[in-house]
Amino acid sequence: MAPLAKDSSSTRAMTKVAHLYYRRGLVQTEIAEEMGLSQAGVSRLLTAAGEHGIARTIVIPPSGFHNDLEQAVEETFGLREVHIVETTAGDDVVPALARALVPVLQLAPIDGRTIGLTSWSRALQAAVDVLPDLPRANAGHIVELLGDVGRPSLQHRAALTTERFARATGGDPVFLRAPGVVSTAAMRAALLDGDPHARRALAAMDHLDLALVGIGEVRAAAPLSPGENFFTDAQFAGARAQGAVGEIGLRFLDAYGEPVASDLGELVLGMELDQLRTAGRRIAVAGGRRKHAAVLAAVRGHWIDVLVTDETTARHLVASGVDTGSIAS
Template sequence: MADIENQRLMIKVARLYHTHGMRQTDIAERLQISQSRVSRLLTQAEEAAIVRTVVAVPRHVHAELEEQIERLYDVSEVHVVDAVSSRQDELNRDLAHAMAALLNEITADTPVIGFTSWSQTLRLAIDALQPMRTHTERVVELLGDLGPPDLQHDAARSTQRFATLTGAQPVFLRTPGVVTSVEMKDLLLSRDLHARQALEMLDSIDLALVGIGANTVDPALSPGDNFFTEEQFAAMRERGAVGEVCLHFLDEHGEPIADGLDDLVVGVTMQQLRSARRRWAVAGGVRKHEAIGAALRGGWIDTLVTDVATGEHLVATG
């Protein structure tokens, strides 16, 4: 019982401090506890992941590099951040926090947000996100399930959390993200009204949080596990693919590669993605350099969050 009461007090203190903007001294006076206890409770709230903090990087720290990329690729916004490490896991976390800070700045209404829930970096961004001020009605998954059950669970949890933070209804796409045949896809969709409705909602995306992938099997996924096989990736490389956007392959110029593989994807189409009012992506690291460049050249994203090394590569190859 004492633990439950302490947790309730911790949540109350966290809300007063982070949501209502009260000073610690005022919280202590209101709740009739010491200021030192208020401080300890706030620390405990962070350690328990009840409060997720985001380091807000000042805008335009790398203004010249950002402007160069925006000019070269004719893109609306580029945000370049310093990563503490080139290790992909640490880089993803830095990029995710930068994306979370950017999402928290949205004030315009975004009734329908398309969300690439299988993207590890985007899931980390949602973990770091604070409640958003925008008006959102639905958060719709852009792709069906990819990978093993634990990844599918993480993806669904992230979609649910994102919807909660925006005050929206989550719309899940609980079908395989990649199927083995067009006939299988047609059969699955014919029996799943919810999946068909989710796919129809993607006709009217106000903000698409886009996933960018290298032209190899993602380290978090297994070939053929609701995903493309090694042979399919090899075939696309032979046809000139350098990466993919929401599982749609692109050549170095950002042009889609017409192939039957598009028909095996259960998720957002290239036409739906192109029609989205805004298309944001967060990606970086050597492994994705070519894919990010292709996505920019093809106009598949209009806002990019990336790291310094990737930004410099984009300028050098632009």
């Protein structure tokens, strides 16, 4: 038996392909379509899985992989892929989630694609920080999915993340250098009227092949502060009073994954939920106990089809799906 590959992205890919082939009974063409790979690539991964002892008619996942739990979440909510990381109680889950997202991005089909990026998400920023340049990658446009939020230093950090991701993927960055949240709908209209670059970014969101998003609570979470190109505490409280339990790109969802009707949507310069829905692939990274309700809302509403999360959140999703059933939007 060949020694197990040290590259975690290769090991995860071998395990995932073996799981789909031996445990779920998918043929190689189906696996290739689901994972965005060529059939030859699937064949090579299956061969490597056998050589490394991951697959021997049955799948033997290496320590730290949770294929049965991943499959349970996928089947409960109709997700294309779920990737689960182990974390220690009390730890910040962001670094582990970021590391797990990297191989997902490395395997995603990106050539010529229009990719939306929530560049102010902490997990996505951390993933881009450690993402190596993808050899021979030739992405299309890399579109920021929300305008500037937070203090200037955070806005600068988001712009650098977009620029770094575009360089790693060979894409053309499309920046949205306008406030992410404004005070009135009239101000939003005036900003768009005078800023062709912002209009271009918003229009590009109609044609997303891949969307990379975070999932948030209905509150200002550090390092963001209420009211700094962001919703105030009172506005967040109003959204919660209307039933909001989570948000994607500051678009609020209720516990069933349904959009929350709110005038606050008219104050946001960023992707609409309808634009997210039509994206070819929608990858979210989120975890931690405080986000359980928000992540559950996102998968219940089928707003995403690939999820990177932690084990505790995944078990909460399965338990909630068994208790109440997954509710389609």
